[in-house]
Amino acid sequence: MLVEVLGGRCLLVASKWDDLEQWMEGQRLPRGFELLREPDWVEQYVRKMMTKALPEAAGAMIGKGLATFSETRHFVLVKINLPEGYEREQLKLLVREDRLRLEGLPGGKNETIKLPKLVKPRVCETLLKNGLLRVKLKKRPTNRTYHEVDIRG
Structure with missing residues (x-):
């Protein structure tokens, strides 16, 4: 809590x-x-x-404005402004289909960022430059096919 x-x-x-x-x-x-x-x-x-x-x-x-989002047709782009005093070696980015978790921030803090769209967690590119972490995630395609289900009655 x-x-x-x-x-x-x-x-x-x-x-x-x-x-x-x-x-x-x-x-x-x-x-x-x-x-x-x-x-x-x-x-x-x-x-x-x-x-x-x-x-x-x-x-x-x-949210507290830690991250900003933009989207293309196939990707979600996240820009995360890292707080002052972070150590690159301590940072750890964990990706889930609906959110990011950034660990190793100053003061032993962790931050969870909810993504605007579902993504494929294993397809991810990152770039850290001048205190800005850029994360490029591939969107998870929506399954628009119908599946037939037996109706009991």
């Missing part, structure tokens, strides 16, 4: 999205609830609810 203080209020931010995703995969949901298996949809829904309830807190949850 992560606790942030915003404007005199304490905000409890759960960092358990992975646990939620695993739990949802194992659930048998009634017809029409398949959307709840999509972690991006759930995260967007929670973010909208937070924005309505606590607008200043929701703004802090969205």
